[in-house]
Amino acid sequence: MPVPARVGVISRSLLRENAYQSIRDAIVDGTLAPGERLNDAELAQWLGVSRTPVREALTRLEESGLVRTKPGRYTMVSPLDARAARSAQTVTAAMHELAVREAVPHLSAGEIEAMRAANARFAAALQADDVDAAIAADDEFHGVAVTASANPAIRAVVEQFTPVLRRLERLRFSSLNGRASVALHERIVTLCEARDVAGAAVAARENWLSLDEVFDLAGDDERPA
Structure with a gap:
């Protein structure tokens, strides 16, 4: 049956x-x-x-x-590989830029507030040196626009390539440099609230491209013989 x-x-x-x-x-x-x-x-x-x-x-x-x-x-x-991470970063940054571009015209006040609240949790987690909570809050923050874009292709690509970056982000969020992401998030929220589609999209892309500073921590790409 x-x-x-x-x-x-x-x-x-x-x-x-x-x-x-x-x-x-x-x-x-x-x-x-x-x-x-x-x-x-x-x-x-x-x-x-x-x-x-x-x-x-x-x-x-x-x-x-x-x-x-x-x-x-x-x-x-897979070993931490800066080249693979850069490839994933380029794709992920482009997808988040597109997600924000498609989402901003339709974002509700509740969704913008959800982004702001996620960023507050993100900042608190960084202050407490809680990397797991920081990554979870970062996922929530960016997930608002991905969901609001209502584009399943964007979600599929983001889910495929973000984990490669998350391994490196754990290094970044464990350092003081991770605090800069809070300000980047605040900028994205402000631009979304102002319905500045182009500005918010560019800020989202820049947020993901800011991971450059941790690529040198990835080490050499060594393959087993």
Whole structure:
């Protein structure tokens, strides 16, 4: 019957997505360190799932640059790679610029206030040296415009490439340099509130391009022999 069949499909889809998100988050927060070898059986045991969703998750993570594989030899967490990060940065900055450009004419007062509140949480997290909370608040801040743009292509690209940058942003948000992002966010909110589409879009792009200062922390791109 159609209903039971569809329930089964949704269940498998959720397993795949949960496996992907769990492994991705463990890579981004450093639980799975750069260069660490990955075993799909061990990951499956950790997540309490079969090896199939784990393998599918690793394939997706390889596409986004967080995992490297060489069939028959290794699967590993990608080393921090400045070149890969710069490529992800260019794409991500362009997508956030486009998201803001499309969102600003339609942003409600509530959405602008949500951006302001997220930035306040972001500033508080930085003050408390809580990197996880800072990244979560930063996601909330930028997510307002991405959602308001109502453009699924933008969301898909942002979700694919942002995790590569988040690994480096953890370094930035752990430093005093991360405080500059608060001011950049405030500028974006002010321009959005003024309905300055072009100005807000450019400010959003500049915010993501400001990560240049941490690329030298990424280290050399070393590949296993």
